[in-house]
Structure formats: structure tokens, C-alpha cells
Amino acid sequence: MSIQSFLLMRHELMLIIIALIVLIAEIFTPDHKKGIITPLAIILFSISLIVGFLPAIEGNLFGGMYNTSSLIVLMKNILNIGVFIILLQSNKWINLLDNRIKISEFYILLFITLTGMFYMISSGDFLMFYIGLETATIPIAALVAFDRYNNKSAEGGIKLILSSALSSGILLFGISLIFGTTGSIYFKDVVGMVSANDSMMILGFIFFISGISFKISLVPFHLWAADVYEGAPVSITSYLSVISKGAAVFIFMIVLYSVFNSISDIWKNLIYVIAIATITIGNLFALRQDNFKRYLAFSSIAQAGFILLGLISGTELGMASVVYYVLVYVFSNLAAFGVVSIISFQTGKENISDYNGLYKTNPKLSLALTLSLFSLAGIPPVAGFFGKFFLFTAAAEKGYYILVLIALLNTIISLYYYLMPIKAMFINKSDNPIQTFKTDITSKIALAICLVGMVLVGFSSTFFETILKYCFGI
Amino acid sequence: MIQGIPIQHFLIVSTLMFFIGVYGFLVRKNLITILMSIELILNAVCINFVVFNKYLFPESLQGYVFTIFVIAIAAAEAAVAIAIIINLYRRYNSINIENINTMKY
Amino acid sequence: MNSEGLILFFLLGLTLVGFAIVFSYFIPRKSENLQKYETYECGIPTYGLSWIQFNVGYYLFAIMFLIFDVEAVFLFPWAVVMKELKMVAFIEILIFFVILGLGLMYAWKKQALKWE
Numbered sequence: 001m002s003i004q005s006f007l008l009m010r011h012e013l014m015l016i017i018i019a020l021i022v023l024i025a026e027i028f029t030p031d032h033k034k035g036i037i038t039p040l041a042i043i044l045f046s047i048s049l050i051v052g053f054l055p056a057i058e059g060n061l062f063g064g065m066y067n068t069s070s071l072i073v074l075m076k077n078i079l080n081i082g083v084f085i086i087l088l089q090s091n092k093w094i095n096l097l098d099n100r101i102k103i104s105e106f107y108i109l110l111f112i113t114l115t116g117m118f119y120m121i122s123s124g125d126f127l128m129f130y131i132g133l134e135t136a137t138i139p140i141a142a143l144v145a146f147d148r149y150n151n152k153s154a155e156g157g158i159k160l161i162l163s164s165a166l167s168s169g170i171l172l173f174g175i176s177l178i179f180g181t182t183g184s185i186y187f188k189d190v191v192g193m194v195s196a197n198d199s200m201m202i203l204g205f206i207f208f209i210s211g212i213s214f215k216i217s218l219v220p221f222h223l224w225a226a227d228v229y230e231g232a233p234v235s236i237t238s239y240l241s242v243i244s245k246g247a248a249v250f251i252f253m254i255v256l257y258s259v260f261n262s263i264s265d266i267w268k269n270l271i272y273v274i275a276i277a278t279i280t281i282g283n284l285f286a287l288r289q290d291n292f293k294r295y296l297a298f299s300s301i302a303q304a305g306f307i308l309l310g311l312i313s314g315t316e317l318g319m320a321s322v323v324y325y326v327l328v329y330v331f332s333n334l335a336a337f338g339v340v341s342i343i344s345f346q347t348g349k350e351n352i353s354d355y356n357g358l359y360k361t362n363p364k365l366s367l368a369l370t371l372s373l374f375s376l377a378g379i380p381p382v383a384g385f386f387g388k389f390f391l392f393t394a395a396a397e398k399g400y401y402i403l404v405l406i407a408l409l410n411t412i413i414s415l416y417y418y419l420m421p422i423k424a425m426f427i428n429k430s431d432n433p434i435q436t437f438k439t440d441i442t443s444k445i446a447l448a449i450c451l452v453g454m455v456l457v458g459f460s461s462t463f464f465e466t467i468l469k470y471c472f473g474i
Numbered sequence: 475m476i477q478g479i480p481i482q483h484f485l486i487v488s489t490l491m492f493f494i495g496v497y498g499f500l501v502r503k504n505l506i507t508i509l510m511s512i513e514l515i516l517n518a519v520c521i522n523f524v525v526f527n528k529y530l531f532p533e534s535l536q537g538y539v540f541t542i543f544v545i546a547i548a549a550a551e552a553a554v555a556i557a558i559i560i561n562l563y564r565r566y567n568s569i570n571i572e573n574i575n576t577m578k579y
Numbered sequence: 580m581n582s583e584g585l586i587l588f589f590l591l592g593l594t595l596v597g598f599a600i601v602f603s604y605f606i607p608r609k610s611e612n613l614q615k616y617e618t619y620e621c622g623i624p625t626y627g628l629s630w631i632q633f634n635v636g637y638y639l640f641a642i643m644f645l646i647f648d649v650e651a652v653f654l655f656p657w658a659v660v661m662k663e664l665k666m667v668a669f670i671e672i673l674i675f676f677v678i679l680g681l682g683l684m685y686a687w688k689k690q691a692l693k694w695e
Contacts, residue, residue: 023681027688127540134547138554145558151565155574157558162508165551166499169515172544173492176522183531185540227577542652549649553642560638 008059008068011076012118014048019111026104034103038095041107042087049080060124064186067124071470075250075323076118081453082243082330083114088446089338090235093345098149106146109139110239117247121254126175126185129251130168133215136247137164140240144232156231163214163224171211177204187259196263205260209270212255215248218308219278222301226285229297234344237293238337241300246326249307253322256311264314271312272403278305279410286417290351292340295417296333299376302414303329306391309407313394320468321390327467328387328457332375335450338443339369346437352421356430365439366425368447375454377418378411383458390464484525491518505559505569509552516548639691650679 006013022041029036056073060066087110093099094106116135123129141164145157179185181201182193194201210221217225229237256267282302289295307329310322342365343358344350359366375384388411396404439447457463491514498511520541527537563569657672686692 020678020681023685027681027684127536127543130540131543131547134551138547138551141558142554145561148561149565152576154558154562154565155576158505158555158562158574161551161555161558162499162505162512165509165512165555166496166515169492169495169512169519172516172519173522175540176519176526179523179537179540180526180530183526183534185536230577539656542656546649546652549645553646556638556642560635 004057005061008057008061009066010054011048011052011073011080012115012122014051015111015115015118018044018048019108019115022104022107022111026108031101034100035095037104037107038091041104042091045084045087045111049084052077052080064124064188065128066119066122068122071323072122074467074470075121078323078327078330079114079117079243079246082246082334083110083239085334085338085446085449086235086239086243088442088449089238089334089341091442092440093233093235093341099146102146106143109143113137113139113143114243117243121247121250123251124187126178126187129255130172130175133171134168136244137168137215140236140244143236144228144240146233146236152231153233154231156228159224159231160228167211167214167221170207174204174207174211177201177207180204187255191259191261194260194262196266202263202266205263205266206270209267212248212252213274216245216252216304217301218274218304219281219301222278222281225301226294226297230291230294234293234337234341237296238334238341241296241337242330242333245300245304246330249304249322249326253311253319257314257319268312268314271308272400275305275308275312275403276406278302278308279407283410283413283417286414290353292350292352292421295352296336296340299414299418300333302410303333303376306388306407309395309400309403310391312400312403313398315394315398316468316471317390317397318394319471320464321387321394323467323471324464325387325391327463328375328383328454331450331453331457332372332382332384335368335372335447335454336376338447338450339365339372342439342443343434347434349434352424354434355421355424356428357433358425361433361436368451369425370422371451371454373418373422377415379415381458383454386458386464481525481529484521488518488521488525491515491521503570503572505562505571508571509555509559513548513552516544520544636694643686643691647679647683
């Protein structure tokens with residue numbers, strides 16, 4: 001190990017060091033001084049966020065177990081930004097009196113899961129991939145069950161840990177079959193041996209895909225999502241639906257494009273069906289939700305379906321559009337969750353019907369929520385439109401016209417339910433509206449970052465061009 | 475290589491274990507039993523890895539190393555799951571999944 | 580490994596265990612009575628069924644044991660290749676131990692090791 005190799009792994013090493021520093025601080029600070037841990041964690045994380053933007057070095061470590069490239073560094077930076085926003089949003093909630101005794105656990109678990117995701121994205125073999133995946137999932141289950149005195153929280157936690165354990169078991173079985181056919185767990189060795197004629201290989205591949213689909217919550221494997229999202233504290237829900245899903249999408253894309261490229265005919269058919277099912281079912285179930293977190297859960301299932309449209313094309317444009325869409329999705333979904341978490345924190349209300357007449361009492365918040373829902377729905381002035389546009393272009397370019405048509409129809413359905421909260425806020429009258437309140441400063445900053453990001457990413461073409469440049473050749 | 479036992483026998487055992495695990499996961503009502511079913515699945519995977527490594531690729535070590543990590547991670551998973559189950563028991567006074575149904579479609 | 584080493588190892592193990600048994604036979608003060616032959620010798624005769632719920636305090640110890648016990652699995656591959664990898668592997672396993680130690684200190688701080 002030289003300095004060079006440390007620089008290659010700087011994202012992960014920084015996070016591990018931060019997690020250890022927070023752990024040491026937790027061990028050695030007395031109970032009444034726990035307040036210093038929040039600024040410590042946020043400052044350290046912002047340092048690591050800045051270090052992450054240093055110019056990327058290409059290379060691999062541990063004999064090919066760990067890869068990094070400009071594209072992978074870009075993905076990690078996107079996730080880093082998302083986590084930074086979540087840290088700002090959760091600041092007020094985590095400093096509540098109830099959560100006082102477990103502040104550092106929140107940060108440690110959050111950073112460790114992020115480390116797991118980074119290792120997963122960078123993985124060059126199935127072992128690293130599996131370890132990263134599990135490191136990314138197990139602590140999240142503990143975070144979902146964070147509210148010790150809330151029945152729903154514990155229920156969500158057990159649902160997440162059991163379904164993720166089953167899914168990783170299935171995924172592992174797939175990996176073992178792939179190992180049985182190829183004799184190697186390294187991606188670079190497996191690539192050459194993948195063939196459509198080997199039935200054990202295909203079986204392993206299908207097990208593998210279903211394992212990952214659990215993590216992205218694609219339909220038939222989406223049933224855990226709504227319950228877990230509803231049960232978890234709002235910050236964790238946003239973490240699950242944005243960061244965790246984004247990381248899983250990235251590795252899904254890398255594995256499909258780099259390892260299983262030679263059997264793309266098979267996985268394209270598979271994804272074709274899954275995409276249609278995911279978009280449709282996500283949208284239809286979102287129509288009838290009243291709890292805002294559940295509603296956003298189904299909306300994020302549908303969004304994952306749209307992302308598959310970019311994956312299916314198999315081109316550089318498709319890759320770039322997926323990365324771009326995740327970037328847009330990070331900003332817009334976190335803005336929506338930001339507003340939901342502020343309102344839930346201030347009033348404890350989480351239902352859409354509670355939002356009636358919000359514009360009268362809290363105009364700024366309702367405007368922010370409106371913008372973010374516009375972005376999620378794909379209405380032109382904000383970035384979400386361009387994200388969907390590129391995804392549809394990528395799929396249409398390869399001749400998937402029917403798929404694009406179905407996706408467009410679904411966009412129209414989604415418009416209905418994305419406009420429901422907006423109607424509630426602006427038009428509906430309420431006898432008992434949410435009171436006017438002052439938002440805390442960190443949540444405001446987080447919301448501002450999201451809104452600026454949403455507008456900027458949409459209007460400035462440099463973002464998409466940069467991503468497209470990095471996507472050259474996988 | 476074990477004399478007189480072909481690889482198929484091991485694979486049949488591991489596949490059976492895997493599907494017994496999946497079946498148990500789907501039909502059992504007790505959370506601890508569900509956790510045990512998951513252990514069955516993971517152990518089936520471990521058998522698969524070791525057998526493939528031993529019979530087909532004897533000069534490689536990757537399968538064995540993978541097994542070690544699977545064991546360690548399974549323990550971590552079980553620890554977190556049991557901790558959550560204990561908390562669930564405190565809240566619901568039951569570890570039967572039919573009683574844990576606050577959230578449904 | 581040559582056979583002398585194996586024999587030495589065997590003898591050493593036998594001696595150490597034998598020493599422990601013999602030594603502990605000589606140290607304590609001995610007293611004999613009827614209750615010593617009961618299943619539980621702690622005074623009160625057993626009552627009730629053993630199919631009861633155990634104190635939840637046990638589970639913390641069980642989980643701690645589970646975690647720290649399983650981590651030992653990583654020591655075996657390390658022990659096999661330690662000679663070839665020399666210092667690098669040694670430092671890496673030290674880092675591993677430091678992180679494990681931090682975990683133990685954390686458990687200690689949270690009073691998970693305290694019996695209530």
C-alpha cells in the first residue's frame with residue numbers, strides 16, 4: 001500500500017476515519033456534552049465531501065477487487081451531496097431530547113452504510129460487491145428501528161432486515177452458481193466466460209438480478225418498500241429512498257454493462273417487463289395513498305421504473321441519462337422529503353389531507369414542495385423534465401417505442417397524483433390548517449441547496465455534458 | 475475431492491436446503507424461525523461455494539474465502555435482527571408476525 | 580509440519596490442561612454434604628418448569644458473544660498466510676483489532692457488560 005493507493009480509496013477511507021472519530025468521541029465525551037457530536041460530524045463530513053471533488057485518479061487495488069474511474073468518483077460525489085443534505089435536514093430532529101442519547105449512533109451508522117455503498121459501487125468482484133451490499137443494508141435496518149418507542153419503527157426495521165436478508169440470500173445463491181460455472185468471482189474473469197448457452201449461468205444471473213431488484217425495490221420485489229418507508233423516521237426514509245436506491249442503481253448499471261454485456265439480449269427482455277410493471281404498479285398504488293411517506297415510497301418505486309428505461313438502451317447516452325436522472329432525483333426527492341420532515345417535526349402531521357390550506361399559512365414551504373413535485377413529475381421548468389427527456393430519448397433511440405409510449409402514459413397518470421398535494425395546499429380549504437411556524441436554519445439551507453440544484457441542473461447543460469464525457473466506454 | 479461421492483449429491487443437498495429455507499421464510503409465523511430459515515439459505519450457499527471450489531476448481535481459494543465472509547456477515551445480520559425482534563417484543567408483546575400488522579396496504 | 584513439533588504440541592497441551600486440573604484440585608477448601616449432589620447446588624431446590632422466558636439481560640451477552648466470536652473467523656486465513664505477508668498483514672490485523680477494541684469499549688461505555 002502506497003500513498004497513491006490511499007488516494008484511490010479516499011472516499012471510503014475518509015468516511016471510515018470519520019466514523020471512527022465519531023465513535024471515539026462518543027466513548028470519551030460525558031453525557032451532558034453530547035451536543036458537540038452533531039457539529040463535529042457535519043464538519044468532518046463536509047471536509048470529506050470537498051476532498052471527494054479532488055481530481056479523480058483511475059486505477060484498481062487489491063488485484064482488481066476495487067476499481068475506480070472518473071464516472072465512479074462522480075457517482076460517489078452525487079451520493080455524498082445527497083447525504084450532506086440529509087445531515088442538514090436531520091440536524092434538528094436528531095437533537096431532540098428523545099434522541100439525545102443516540103446521536104453518535106445515528107452518524108456512525110449513516111457513515112458506515114455510505115462506506116458500504118461506495119465499496120459496492122467500486123467493487124471489481126462479487127465478494128467486495130456482497131460485503132459492500134451488506135454493509136450498506138444491515139446498519140440501515142438498525143436506523144429504521146431508531147425510534148425505540150414507536151411501534152411502526154420497529155415493525156419497519158424487522159421488515160427491512162428480513163426481506164433484505166432473504167434477498168441477499170437469493171443473490172448469494174446466484175453468485176455461487178456463477179462461481180460454479182466460471183470458477184472465478186472477479187468481474188474481469190467472469191466477463192469472458194459469460195455465455196447465453198450455459199443454463200446454470202443464466203439461472204445464477206436471474207437469482208442475482210432478483211437480489212439487486214429487491215434493493216432498488218423494482219416490482220415484484222417492491223412489497224417491503226412502502227411499509228419500511230412509512231415506519232422509519234423521515235430522515236432515514238429519505239436516505240433509503242434516495243441514497244440507498246441511487247447506489248443500487250449505479251452498481252446495477254455497472255454490473256449489467258461491464259459483466260453481463262454479452263448476454264444483453266436476455267437481460268433486456270427481463271428489464272423490459274420489469275420496467276413496465278414497476279412504472280405502472282408504482283403509479284397505480286401511489287394514487288390511493290394518504291400518508292405522505294407512503295405516497296413518496298410508491299412514487300420512488302415508479303421513478304426506479306423510469307430509470308430502467310435508460311438502463312435498457314445499453315448505450316453511453318443511456319448511462320449518462322441514468323446518472324443524470326439520479327442526480328436530479330437526489331435534489332428533487334430530498335426537497336420533497338425536506339418539506340415533509342420539517343412539517344412532521346413541527347406538527348407531527350404526515351398525511352396529505354393535513355396539508356390542506358398550507359399555502360395560506362406557510363407559503364414558502366408549499367412553493368418548495370410544489371417545485372419538487374413538479375420536478376418529480378417532469379414538468380418543464382425544473383430539472384426533472386430534462387431527466388425524463390434524456391431517459392426516454394435513450395430508450396427511443398434503440399427502438400423501444402412501445403416501452404416509451406407506456407412510460408409516457410404513466411407520466412400522465414403520475415401527473416394526477418403529483419398534483420394532488422399541490423391542490424391540497426393551494427385550493428383546498430381547511431378548518432384546522434397547519435399553523436405558521438419558523439423553520440430552523442439548517443433545514444432551510446438544505447432546502448435551498450435542493451432547490452438551487454434542481455433549477456441549476458436543469459438549466460445548465462454543462463452537467464449533462466460532463467456526465468456524458470465520463471461515461472465514455474464501459 | 476471425496477472418494478465415492480459425486481458433486482451432484484452435494485448440489486442436491488444444497489439446493490434442497492436453499493428451497494427449504496425459502497419455504498420456511500414464506501410460511502413460518504414466528505420471527506425467530508424465519509431467521510433460522512435465512513440461516514438455512516446462507517448455509518446452502520456456503521455448501522455450494524465450498525463444493526464448487528473443492529470439486530471443480532481445486533487450485534483456487536476464492537470459494538472458501540467467500541464462505542468465511544458469508545458466515546461473518548450472517549452473524550452480524552442475525553445480531554441486528556435479534557435486537558430488533560427484542561424491541562418488537564417489548565412493543566407488541568409477541569413475535570408472531572400475524573400480530574405485527576400496523577402497516578398494510 | 581514435522582512430527583516432532585506435533586508431538587511437542589500434544590505434550591504441551593496435555594501438560595497445561597493436566598496442570599490446571601491438578602492445581603485446582605489442591606487449592607480449594609473442601610466440604611461435602613448432600614446438597615452438593617443436587618442439580619443446582621446454590622441452596623434453593625429447583626422449582627417450576629425450565630420452559631420459561633429468560634431474563635432479557637441474557638440477550639445482550641448472547642449478541643456480544645455472537646459478534647466477537649464470529650470475528651475470530653477472519654483470524655484463521657490471516658494466521659495461515661502471516662509468514663508470507665510479514666509486516667503488512669500484521670499491521671492490518673492490528674487495525675482490525677483496534678476497531679474491534681473500539682467496539683468493545685463502546686459496549687462497555689453503554690453498560691452492556693454490566694449485569695443487572
